[in-house]
Amino acid sequence: MALPAQDALIDLMIMAASSDMMMTEAELRRIEGLVQRLPVFEGFDGDRLAEVANECVDRLNAGQMLEDAVREALAAVPERLQDTAYALAVDVIAFDLKTSQEELRFLELLRDLMPLDRLTTAAIEAAARARHRRLPD
Template sequence: MTHPQDALIHLMIVAASSDSSMTERELFRIQALIDRLPVFEGFEKSRLADVVNDCADMLNGPDGLDTVMDNALAALPKKLEDTAYALAVEVTAVDLRLEQEELRFLEMLRDKLSLDRLTTAAIEVAARARHRRLPG
């Protein structure tokens, strides 16, 4: 069984790589979220490379994306489902432009979670607001 912190990291990795590439900004955002969010308190940062490799191994296996998502969601307590979605949105929003593949991943994640549409919409709007830049 996957640890809930590992599950959240797996979902962030899949969100970041859903458009076939993980940008430096996405990687830095994942690291920053792990460093500062209370849900990651106690996470041994020395394990991060192993967690990332475990995720990559699952993604490269049979039914990779579904396997990662199903394992991650099975490891998460219900009360962390909104956190999981918020983290996925946060990672995809960092580039300020969501690719079609990223939108599809978020849609798949929404479908697997028991969150209502109002909650997911609020999470999405909040992420856009946080990443907005001044014009110019």
């Protein structure tokens, strides 16, 4: 059964957050905040968020290959929302301002499987870094 588009977007955020093998509470709260406030999630039942996230993690823990999971999620996202899907994944990864090699590899995999040009993905990445910067201590 195909994933609903909103579930697929959440799956991509969960995969992004867990790509470094350490999904933090802050990343989960970030995902929850994005789901609560972005127009693409209008009509999504917020009470289902934990269920959708757990199903994604369960599939990966059961041995589904990451590339297959990404392909499945992207197949459920309409083409006009592919840039949104990438932006959501980047936003979750950029949230802590520390990007690991595993997270960079996940973004590379995502870019390779999407119909987005490099200029678009670079702009999305730069915008995420700018949004998450903090004032120096």
